[in-house]
Amino acid sequence: MNKAAETLFISQPSLTNAVKDLEKEVGISIFLRTSRGVIPTREGEEFLLYARQLYQQYELIHEKYIETKNIKRKFGVSTQHYSFVVKAFVDTVKQFGTLNYEFAIRETKTFDVICDVGNFKSEIGLLYLNDFNRKVIEKMLDENDCEFKKLIDCDAYVYIWKNHPLADRKSISFDELKDYPCLSFEQGENGSFYFAEEILSTNEYQRTIKATDRATMLNLMVGLNGYTLCSGIICEELNGEDYIAVPFEADEDNPNSSMEIGYIIKKNTVPSQIGDVFIKELSRYLNV
DSSP: OHHHHHHHTSOHHHHHHHHHHHHHHHTSOOEEEETTEEEEOHHHHHHHHHHHHHHHHHHHHHHHHSOOTTSOEEEEEEESSOHHHHHHHHHHHHHHOSSSEEEEEEEOOHHHHHHHHHTTSOSEEEEEEOTTTHHHHHHHHHHTTEEEEEEEEEOOEEEEETTSTTTTOSSEETGGGTTSOEEEEOOGGGOOGGGOSSSSTTSOOSSEEEESSHHHHHHHHHHHOOBEEEOSOOOHHHHOSSEEEEEEEOOSSSOOOOEEEEEEEETTOOOOHHHHHHHHHHHHHHTO
């Protein structure tokens, strides 16, 4: 409370009284007072969530309609692990610069991508839908008051190191991959098959390794001849030329599941100026 009061340039007792008045007005205890300070109550956490959403909406209005020379505008993106998203983000930052803007990009779990946009932590999220995960993801999007906007449809590719034993194949079947570890991004406590970033997530893989970041995934491709199933959209400018995407060869038991990649935003909202440029950079890179 002392630090908050300093930030607001008011006295600590004034802030404490203001919080107590607010608690009285809304009829709940927002904070629990302890000898070590204050912590949010369960009701308080929910209240703060709504308060944060209101403040984010205020920032968007302030950015669009009010001159803010001395305030850094904020823009955040949460995404599954896609190099083309980072490329679009880089090109967006170059257009606006970092002097007057505060940017954030979060390569994270699928569940968190949706929650970040739902909680206004990020303005835009990137993920994919297919026939397998659609109902579950769309239900969660609806619960978080978000909507999905399609960018592109992609078939499955096998993403490997350029010196992988199968790198010279025109296509690679599931059976040919059985001797190599399948790499996938860990989804944490919400590690449902429906949140997997890789298609065919319900298949029985004899060898699997989970990772939490893209750099480690690339290292495992080189060190262990690992592979992952992806959209085939890779950015050589950022990842280099050491990795290739080979078409996945479907069969009766392992059909080529199409990925519908797109972005999510809050319902009934208009992207900010930066958000609009970012979406255009995504579309330009994907040729859509």
